[in-house]
Every structure is written in structure tokens, then in C-alpha cells.
Amino acid sequence: MDRMNQSVAEALAARGVSRRGFMKFCATTASLMALPPTLIPTIAAALEKAKRPSVIWLPFQECTGCTESLTRSNAPSIESLIFESISLDYQETLQAAAGFAAEEARNAAMEANWGQYLLAIDGSIPLGNPGYSTIGGVSNLDMLKHAAEGAKAIVAIGTCAAFGGLPNAHPNPTGAVAVSDIVKNKPIINISGCPPLPVAITGVLMQFLVFGQLPELDALGRPKVFFGQTIHDRCYRRPFYERGQFAESFDDEGAKHGWCLFKLGCKGPTTYNACATVKWNMATSFPIEAGHGCIGCSQPHFWDAGGFYEPLSTTRWGGWKQLGIAAAAGAAVGAAAALATRAGTGAAKKEEKTS
């Protein structure tokens, strides 16, 4: 059978995935998307029929970490199999073709699926100078505008594409912006993270495949099913936080006992992601489990939100020098006010004596 016309189930079978493995995948997907078990047959039936949708993956100002996260999470993963089971018509890192041939293939795929393909973007878009980032001589901005026109929906993968990310960090030398800053007339799903969780990427693709619609999104355009709760809410160290047991340094007794990392700058309480439940590297661990606080990489402007080791309850208060200046100014005004009052009462008393 023509590879392009294979259904997802057929593609998986061709890859040697058994019926049992396929059903397990459907059950896992239902679980990840917080769907009831009764929908597992529906998911399976939909995947059996679903033709592989065309996906165009454009990399802009990025580090390829998002792609690495997805493809190298473990090898080979069911996620990567599913990834092969969509028609990934353009992905610079993964494709064999290069140069003119690759660009031709992208244009052909876009033309053939105009209005139907899913556009995946990783990386931010520089507005400062078109030459900062180009593909085949075409600026990221022009390429995004053209590709977005024919897309059914856009998936902004990683914090760079979703919120501008590191290129957007102060002083933002390239004028980097997010996909949503440019494209206004298409549905955009932000799968933030630096890098994002692989299952979040595949989960969104599965939702699109099974239901033909995009998942419910939060205020920042992220799928609620993966970004609905904070790291802190689901962190296994949360009981230590509640008991007031905190690590004060990375090598003290508290750290050795696995106590809460809040005082070491953990951004878990303000970071929405599923790391604490889904974890990384085949659900082996996640940063907090490895002993380091969450840096909040799935939140907008995480790079500029103070130091990674600055606890959330600290403030930027200016330092003692500024408080000293404020105190000196207060003393001067207080002394002036007191002297003025003294002069007033003195004059009144003098007047009282003479009258």
C-alpha cells in the first residue's frame, strides 16, 4: 500500500506494532488526555481509519532541542512510531533531502494539502532583520506567513515558538517574537517547555487525529490536559513544603532527605506543566527528582523572571543604599516639618505674650 495512504493503524502494523501494543497505546493516550476508558475503542477505531495527516514542521530560531526531546526520548518509542505514522512532509533535522529538493518537497506537500495540513513550528521568529534567520534564502517571517495561510492549525512547539523563549530574553537582540504574535487568523496550540514533553506533542497530534479537533486550551493557548496544573501541585516533594521542611542548600541534610526545593529557587508553584506526573526518559525522573528546582521553562519570559536560584518569596527591593537614601530624605522632610511647627508655635507664644 502507498505509504502516504496508510492509516495510522496500518502504519503501526507495518512497523511491527502488535494489536495488543496498539490498544495499549490507545489506552495510554486516553489516560494522558484525561479521557474515560470507555473512549478507548473510539480512539482505536478512529486511528484505524485515520489517514496520516500531513504535517509540515518548520524550524526557526531554535536549538533543535524540541526535536531532540521528541525523537531521542527513548529509542524507538511509541511516540516516535506515531510520529512516523503521520505524514511528516518537511522536517529539516529528520529528513534526508536537503537544499532545493527539500524546499520543493515542502512546497509540493503544502500545495497538495492546502488548507488541511498541520503546521508545527519550533523556534521564535526574528523581526529585527530578515537575515537573522532564513531557510533557502526565505526569511522566517515570510515563510511562516505563507505556510500559515494553508494550515488547518498551528502547533507552536517549545517555549521559543510559543512565547519567544530564550531569543526573546532581554535585550532580545533579534527582535524575536512568538508565532501567536504574527499569526492571528488560525488556531494555535502552544506546547511550551524547553524542551516540551514528548507526550504533550504526541497527545495534541493524537487529539487532532482522533477527534479532528484541537484540545481544550488554557489562557496561554496550551492544552489544559498537560498544562492544567502546576509542577508544585503534583510534586512528590509537596508534603515537605506543607510540613515546612526545606533544603537550604544543594548539599545539606534537607537536600539529602529530599525536602522541598522552594528556598533554592524552585519555580514549581508558578509553572504549569506535566513533568511531575509524566516525567522524562521513559518516566524515569524529572528535574526536581534529580535534585534541582524547576526553572519554569514552560512559562513565558522564564529567562527574565529573576534568577533561577531566587526563591519566589524574595523581592527586588533595591538594597540598603537605596533604603538609606529614602531614610535620609524622610529625616530631612521630618526635620523640616518639625522646625516649621516649632517656628509656628514659637511665634504664637510670642504673640500671646505681647497681646
Next chain:
Amino acid sequence: MSLLDFARGPAFHVAILIFVFGVVWRLVGVFLLRRNRDLSPARAGHLLEGGMRAILMRSLPPHELEKHIVFQHASGYGWHIAYFAAFLLFGPHMPFIRQFLGFTWPTLPNTWCLALAAIALALLIVLLLRRIVNPVLKRITSVDDYISSVVTMLPLITGIAANAHVQLFGVRYEELLALHVLSVCALLIWFPFGKLMHLFLAFPARFQAGVLLQRKGVEA
């Protein structure tokens, strides 16, 4: 810039500068006020002792009124103690305190602090309602009292909500945390210009009154 970044950054920065400026202004202004010259010799010695005694005695209910003001007296002490304990013994506050003092101290489990904050808030609400309902208290209550009560309560309300991760009206945790910091900013800004200044002025005022009474030979 997110609301939390604004609260932890520029808002708190400005608020603490206003706080320090205002407190020093008020203190210097009060301490440099003209005082009447003593035109008669002191009738009793130990003026400092008299001042210190006044601080202690005026912190206790007067004997003749003791029975009638038990609730007011106990609740006043109750909410002050609970308020400061919740602030000073809550673990996540320690990085904030260490910023200024450079050191910290042991803390209580969060649930205990939550209970202390709830007690302080409940007492403050009851006392505020009492001010509104009681005709005599209402008559001697000024706008300053109401504002001072509200800005004192706001950090408790927002702190309890943030600590409990309660999503009030769909407000997310980081927004509640930002509101908590902003409520502290409001407290700091209002502090020097309202009755909250009693934190710095109450004991000096009692001391001064004690010295004056001691000088006049009054047993008080």
C-alpha cells in the same frame, strides 16, 4: 512583565522606599517637636523607671474596666500575636526575611501558620464588625481606622488563599501570590501615614507619658 514580576519588582521596590521614607519622616517629625520647658522641679525621681512602668501598665487592662473589656483586650492581643506568628514562622517567608536580615530561624508547618492566619483574620473581621455595629465605637472610628483595618487584613486574605492554592474566582496561584505581594505593598505604603504607625509610636508615647506622670508624682 507578568503581574507577579511587577509585584515582586517595581511595586515592592517603590512600596518599601515609601515605607522607609514615611516612617523616618513621621518619627523625626514627632521626636523633634517642641516640648514645653519644665517650670517646676520634678516631684519624684526615677523618671526612666516611670516611663518603663507606664509601657508595662498601659499594656494591661486598667483594673476598673477589666471586666468590661475582656474581649476587646484579649482579641487585640490575640490577633496581633497570631498575625506576627503567621508572618514570622511561615517557612516560605524566610527567603524574604533573609534578604533583609541575612539570617533566619526555625519555622512552623504550613498548616499551623494557616490556622494562625485564619485566627488573626477572624478576630480582625469581628473587631471591624464590632466597630461598625457598636454605636460608641462607630462614633470614634475614622476613615483611617477602616483603611488601616482593610490593608492589615488583605495580606492575610491573599496569603491564606495563595498558601491553600485556592483558586478564588478563577484567579491562578501566581496571580494570588502577586496579589499577596501587592497587598503587602499597600500595607507598606499606607503604614506611615495612618494609625498603623502605632507600631513605632505606641511604646515611645507610653514611655513619654510615664515620664511626665512620674515627674509630676502621679501614681499611674
